[in-house]
Amino acid sequence: MSAGSPVMMSRVNHSEITLLRRALLRWFDRHRRPMPWRDDPQPYKVWISEVMLQQTQVATVMPYFERFIERFPAVADLASADLQDVLAVWQGLGYYSRARNLHKAAAIVMRERGGVLPRVASDWQTVPGIGPYAAGAIASIAFGEAVPAVDGNVVRVFTRLLGIRKDSTKPAVRRALTGHVAAVITPRRAGDFNQAVMELGALVCKPRNPDCKHCPLERWCVASAKGLTTQIPCRPRRKPVPHIDVAACVIRRGDWVLISRRRPDQMLGGLWEFPGGKQEPGETIEETAVREIAEEIGIEIRVTGKLGAIPHAFSHFKMTLHVFECRPVRGRARAVTVDAVKWVAPPDLRNYPFPAADLKILTWLENDHVAS
Ligand code: SF4
Known part of the structure; x- marks a missing residue:
């Protein structure tokens, strides 16, 4: 050999x-x-x-x-x-x-x-x-x-x-x-x-x-x-990674912020997040925010400002998380399609497990990030 x-x-x-x-x-x-x-x-x-x-x-x-x-x-x-x-x-x-x-x-x-x-x-x-x-x-x-x-x-x-x-x-x-x-x-x-x-x-x-x-x-x-080290290992060409736009809502009522827990059978199941969801064809991202909150939490909201956008990559797709400040207008928050909902005082938010992108929102809130 x-x-x-x-x-x-x-x-x-x-x-x-x-x-x-x-x-x-x-x-x-x-x-x-x-x-x-x-x-x-x-x-x-x-x-x-x-x-x-x-x-x-x-x-x-x-x-x-x-x-x-x-x-x-x-x-x-x-x-x-x-x-x-x-x-x-x-x-x-x-x-x-x-x-x-x-x-x-x-x-x-x-x-x-x-x-x-x-x-x-x-x-x-x-x-x-x-x-x-x-x-x-x-x-x-x-x-x-x-x-x-x-x-x-x-x-x-x-x-x-x-x-x-x-x-x-x-x-x-x-x-x-x-x-x-x-x-x-x-x-x-x-x-x-x-x-x-x-x-x-x-x-x-x-x-x-x-x-x-x-x-x-x-x-x-x-x-x-x-001299084959650049050619080995051989792998097929990577397919382009899909991209989605997602709305996330920081819903405030007085001194409280609303968070929701993802269902155990979902990706990131069991983690808490600022509620929201994926943009559907034909709607603006603000409309996504309003629709998703009505579907998931059962309340009507008004978008009052945009905090910013967070790009994030998962193993099989990329997303841009559009983060909005919102106020509840009508209804009582409940877990319609999510696992649980909770009104939490901002200093207590760190006691809940969040995914990485939502942790960035949390940091914004702690640092009084100005809405854009
Ligand atoms: S095993 Fe890797 S580092 Fe070692 S000689 Fe071969 S190509 Fe070079």
Whole structure:
């Protein structure tokens, strides 16, 4: 196995595989970044960290992880907590279904497993919110099971290492890659092996400008030898991301502001927000505000000013949130299509979990942002 010849694990040269593992683990031992879940890999901490790390960078996760573990130090604490408290600690981290799934999973672990977390990847895959990648990561890092954990970093490293030019988003290519990782994983240090490949992807084999000169795998890497690092991994062209306009209403009555809670079955379910909704064809955004409040909360409002517009991106669409100051004109606020409504004194708004875009509105209110 040498540079320029495919390192296909079905045709392995065992002594080369041993050298590759050694080189990778030696690099990891020298360059691994300290992380609280890495330095103390208790199963509960590894589980929480892996869920938080889905779609989110390590640096962002770090303070959230510390706060979460301090507030819910063990699975029993998480299971017995109110979901609103879990969402409040998660507030700002995004992808709130992860928090809801963690809460649900903790209850299942207490009820069905006497508080004992699963050990093997196949059992982890039955836990809400855990897919093949997270199952492999937790089982290998916390329990040493020799199973692959293939995330975006691992796909990048292995497609380049092996010179795979097929579409890396295809399930068949993912399956083949998982097989290659399984063939080369170090049984005695399975968790470190998986983390080493991920760390290499994050620090050296980056999407742009991989630092091949300082890569411990360079001598075996097909993409580096053939100058293919800009072409691998291959992905289909991204479709344009749809954009929607949404009205959000800061409805004031005396010293109170009205907020509503999203239904549990909705995106961002369980979180509070300034009520409103999506613009329909043919209406102005002010008309959207009036219609949505009538439909959701059952009251008639008057728009008295615009506070501003907040652009926000989700994974599969972008939105502009148009924020209005409003007064109630007629009717009594009630939960018609939302989960709950509440009149809250502005200083108490921080006690409720809000999505990121609504947190920005909250900051505006705290800073007496002037309506435009
Ligand atoms: S040699 Fe370069 S392309 Fe190959 S794995 Fe290392 S950093 Fe990535």
